Structure formats: structure tokens, C-alpha cells
Amino acid sequence: MEFWMIGTKLVLLLYIAFYFVREEISHISLAVLTFLVYFCINITVYIFKQNTIKRILHLVSIGISIIACMMVHPVFSILLPLSIVELTAVFFEKKITILLLSIIPIFYIHDSFQPLYGLVAIFCFMLYSVTSNFSNMLVKDEAQIDSMRKAMQKLTKQLNENTEYIRQSEYTFKLEERNRISQEIHDKIGHSMTGALFQMEAAKRLLETEPQKAAKLLQNAINISKDGIENIRLTLKNMKPPTEQVGIHRLKLMIDDFNAKQQIKSVLTYEGNLDIISHLQWKIIHENVTEALTNAMKYSRATIVSVDLKVLNKLVRVEVKDNGAGTDTIKKGLGIIGMEERTAAVDGKMIVDSTHGFSVTTLLPI
Secondary structure, three states: OOOHHHHHHHHHHHHHHHHHHOOOOOOHHHHHHHHHHHHHHHHHHOOOHHHHHHHHHHHHHHHHHHHHOOOOHHHHHHHHHHHHHHHHHHOOOOOOHHHHHHHHHHOOHHHHHHHHHHHHEEEEEEEHHHHHHHHHHOOOOOHHHHHOOOOHHHHHHHHHHHHHHHHHHHHHHHHHHHHHHHHHHHHHHHHHHHHHHHHHHHHHOOOOOOHHHHHHHHHHHHHHHHHHHHHHHHHHHHHHHOOOHHHHHHHHHHHHHHHHHOOOOOEEEEEEOOHHHHHHHHHHHHHHHHHHHHHHHHHOOOEEEEEEEEEOOOOEEEEEEOOOOOOOOOOOOOHHHHHHHHOOOOOEEEEEEOOOOEEEEEEEOO
């Protein structure tokens, strides 16, 4: 803002200098002195930061302009409006008041300079209003940016703390799980293997002297070993999550990630025996649902997308439907063609409908 004010005052001074040269007016030395004093005073205004000093310097600038107008030449009156606008803007909020105060001196100057003075007064008022509004906008934007920067730093700190907490929780969970598995192997499998080893050592010693008793001990060791192997199998089975839990969990994570990143809300519903869905079918379901959600985000202009998974008697039905405007003609791009090819690879079928919104249904045989 200060740059525009200084530039405007320089333009006004140049105009006065050009006027003096063109009209060949006397008092050149006094006019030059007035030029220098006025310029120094107005440069000093923008050096000091205290409002009181600024106001005093504005008053001095107005006084110099009035004296120059009376003693040197009336053309110096055009220096008054901008100084008056800058001074009165501190005390009055209504812009019409500032404009009127800057125009008042027009009644006390020479008649031939009144139109020029009025034009300069209006121009200075408009310039000051525009630059002050722009400066206020910059101040507000900077304050908003600072506020957003602080909020971002706070969120980043919280995110780092949460990430560290999650990492520590995962590590603690792994330690607890390893401890549980170790304890379970020790309690169940370790005791069985130790008992079987004792039985085989005893059978080895009795193999020549009492072969029948040795054979009995060996059979006991075999039975104990079988029980231990069965315990190992059960332990590993309990450690490994069922297929349907892995598949539906990945689908839920994908839906949650979509809701977090996009404005469209997606809802997942499912029913039926998910255990009968194979790994390959889960892979096709994930890829088709991902493609359908991406298309809904790009083209549908919808607010809600529903993902419905049902396991029926002879097939698995997955429908992705939005509440968008739909379309009269369906143009199959690479996305829909890819979905159809994936579905057809396992003897499935895909149905695309755009009568009420847009829906993509994948049918996979059981």
C-alpha cells in the first residue's frame, strides 16, 4: 500500500513540475524547495511505525501544501487530497465522510484549478480505497495461512504420535502373540514329544530282553507322536484366519479408505456364508468393486454409493450402485471391459444398468 501512495505522490509532483516548465512560471527556486520539503516529509511518513508520528507528518504535509498553494502557485493544491485521505482514514470508517473531507478545499482554491482538484481528489480516494481493501485482504489471508500452518503442525504432531503408538501397539501385540504360541507349544506339544521320547528310550533298552514290552512302549510313543502332530495342526489352524475374514476385512478397509479420501459416501452390506468364496473370487470382487467406485467418483455426480455382497445358493452376487443421474447410453470403456473379462475368466457374468443411477452387478458361480 505504501508503494502505491508514494508512486501517486511522485506522479503529482511530476505533473506540477511539468506545469511549471510549460507555463514558464516564476518562483522556480521556491517551488523546488517546496518539492524537496514535501517529498522528504512524505517519505518519512512511511519510515516511522508509530501512528502518532505518522499523523503529525500528514498534518505537516497538508500544511506545506496549503502554504505552497497560497504563496507559490495554486497548482500545489492537488497535493492536498491524498494527504487528507490518509489522515482522515484513521479517524473515520465511513468512506463517504473521507471523500467529502478531501473535497472541501475545492471551495477555497482558484476557480481555474477546481476541476483539476476535484478530479485528483476522486482519483486519490478511489486509489486509497482499493489499496486499503487489498492490504486488508492480504492481512486476513496471512492470518488464515498462519492459523492453517499451526493447525497443520498440530495435526502432524498428533499423526506422528498416533503412528508411534500404533507401531508400539503392533510390536507389543506381536510379542504377546509370540509368547502365547510359545507357551501353547510348550504346554501341549512339548509335553507330548517329551513323553514319546521317554517311551522310545525305554523301548530301546528292552528291545533285546523283553521285545513284547518294547513293542508296546513303541506303540505308545507312536500314539503320543500322532497326538502331538494333531496338536501342531490345530495350533497352526487357529493361528491362520479363515478366508472369509481376510476377504471381507480387505473389502471393509478399501471402503473405509474410499470414504476417507472422497466426498462420496460408500456403504458396505453383506450376508450369507462368506466361507465358500474362494481366493480367486475375492480377488475379482476387490478389483471390480475398486473399478466401480472409481467410475462413480469420476462420472456419476452421486452422493452415496452402496456395495452389496450376497452369497446365494448357487452364486455370489456383488452390486455397486450409486444415486447419480445415470445415462441413456452406456459406453463401455477399458474399466468395464476389464471387469467383464475378469468375471468371464471364472465363468461369471456382469450386468450394467443405468436406469436408476448407475449399477454394476457381478455374478460369480459357486
